[in-house]
Amino acid sequence: MANKIKARVMDASKIRRIMYRMATEIIERHRDLKTLVIVGIRTRGIYIGKRIAKIIKEMEKVDIPVGVMDITLYRDDFSELEPQHTVQKTEIKFSVAKKNVLLVDDVLFTGRTIRAAMDGLFDIGRPKSIQLLVLIDRGHRELPIRADYVGKNLPTSRREIVQVQLKEIDDKDEVLIVEPAELG
Amino acid sequence: MEFHQKHLLGIEQLTDAEILAVLDTAESMAEISTREVKKVPTLRGKTILNLFFEASTRTRSSFELAAKRLSADIVNFSQSTSAVTKGESLRDTILTLEAMNPDALVIRHSASGAAHYLTTFCRSHVINAGDGQHEHPTQALLDAFTIRQEKKNFKGLKVVITGDILHSRVARSNMFCLQKLGAQVVLCGPPTLLPDEFRSFGPEVSHDFDLALEDADVVMMLRIQLERMQKSFFPSLREYRNLYCLTPERFKRAKKSAIIMHPGPINRGVEISADMADSAKSVILKQVENGVSVRMAVLYLLLGGKDREAAD
Numbered sequence: 069m070a071n072k073i074k075a076r077v078m079d080a081s082k083i084r085r086i087m088y089r090m091a092t093e094i095i096e097r098h099r100d101l102k103t104l105v106i107v108g109i110r111t112r113g114i115y116i117g118k119r120i121a122k123i124i125k126e127m128e129k130v131d132i133p134v135g136v137m138d139i140t141l142y143r144d145d146f147s148e149l150e151p152q153h154t155v156q157k158t159e160i161k162f163s164v165a166k167k168n169v170l171l172v173d174d175v176l177f178t179g180r181t182i183r184a185a186m187d188g189l190f191d192i193g194r195p196k197s198i199q200l201l202v203l204i205d206r207g208h209r210e211l212p213i214r215a216d217y218v219g220k221n222l223p224t225s226r227r228e229i230v231q232v233q234l235k236e237i238d239d240k241d242e243v244l245i246v247e248p249a250e251l252g
Numbered sequence: 253m254e255f256h257q258k259h260l261l262g263i264e265q266l267t268d269a270e271i272l273a274v275l276d277t278a279e280s281m282a283e284i285s286t287r288e289v290k291k292v293p294t295l296r297g298k299t300i301l302n303l304f305f306e307a308s309t310r311t312r313s314s315f316e317l318a319a320k321r322l323s324a325d326i327v328n329f330s331q332s333t334s335a336v337t338k339g340e341s342l343r344d345t346i347l348t349l350e351a352m353n354p355d356a357l358v359i360r361h362s363a364s365g366a367a368h369y370l371t372t373f374c375r376s377h378v379i380n381a382g383d384g385q386h387e388h389p390t391q392a393l394l395d396a397f398t399i400r401q402e403k404k405n406f407k408g409l410k411v412v413i414t415g416d417i418l419h420s421r422v423a424r425s426n427m428f429c430l431q432k433l434g435a436q437v438v439l440c441g442p443p444t445l446l447p448d449e450f451r452s453f454g455p456e457v458s459h460d461f462d463l464a465l466e467d468a469d470v471v472m473m474l475r476i477q478l479e480r481m482q483k484s485f486f487p488s489l490r491e492y493r494n495l496y497c498l499t500p501e502r503f504k505r506a507k508k509s510a511i512i513m514h515p516g517p518i519n520r521g522v523e524i525s526a527d528m529a530d531s532a533k534s535v536i537l538k539q540v541e542n543g544v545s546v547r548m549a550v551l552y553l554l555l556g557g558k559d560r561e562a563a564d
Contacts, residue, residue: 138280141292141322141552155280155552191289
């Protein structure tokens, strides 16, 4: 049996409005946007990060550099994963030292991905500060981590799956709550 | 990802998809060596034994750095300072070391098949770092990685491997690797060091270096391994040099875009002239640099994730 779609939480226009709201919040909170850099967590964090940077450019005419972080090598559930979780490139072409780094991910869940991403960032340099932006916060944290900018708080049960789809790789913009198929 | 091996014993048993999986992973690993903190925590808590029963500088230190950059603990072992000199057998030495619970054994040995022999009684992952005249898989993988960096693609490339093919595990591994990836391999050397039987593996065999070099994309030179020669295979080093040394003059026969490779150690003035080794076309030092990334990829693919047996 295939996974069942339980709810469509966001569509394209809602995602767009939320991006604008979060970009505005970022501009409000950063007196000097020149020290701001964005690091998107693979895969969908990259595209959310790029969209945020584009909106900030539109509104404030400032170019915010966007880097890409692959956290595979920093996972704490490494030995529980199936063998050969594909490692992809981390591509941060700018220095993060003394910068205000905005980490971007699609869904905030246990917080372990963010922990791994922060460890990775510190290996690259010592940022002045790290903030976190997520499109969806679905709860169930296992670590003391919270987001600074949240698109939407979405209470879920642990077994549900929150699926963020973005035009850049999934053809359309939407957020779904999916019920996994019963295991036989 | 496509990599389903417990050990890395040779290139011969890998699929082209598995070779490409190593190269792609190495691509991601390369970035780590450019950071200020050249270390990721991925293999924390894993122990690797570096067992070198033959002299080596680059391969041993390359494996050591690769392990350290992935946060694994690595212990170096060399024959000259070990109990082997007191008459202990290879099997007993390995069993003793394995009783200390390592996760992987990296072995270089002068006997062909030594790495495979270890897998018949060891629990650990075994990585062949060169066994006699048989294979040297990580060298072939780093060579392929370097070629891909320079040429983007393997299809249609003409790779000429020249020198002491008979004794060269590097030549064997490269021949398997490059042919699987779609390149055309030409082996070249004096008949005494390049028996005709090599044709049965698929490559072209040539005894005329000048002819072989025509339109080559990659020129790979091999060291004359005097230590493996129990009898004389050619009249004199001088004659060998006259016929098979890569000189600027000879190199003109290859394509303009051709690159020069050598697995090292180099004997300047024997198989390659000094100005060729240092020329802009030479990627010899890039090979060394890429060796660390490729070995990181191999360690990650073998040791990362669930134990294969436990996963089944």
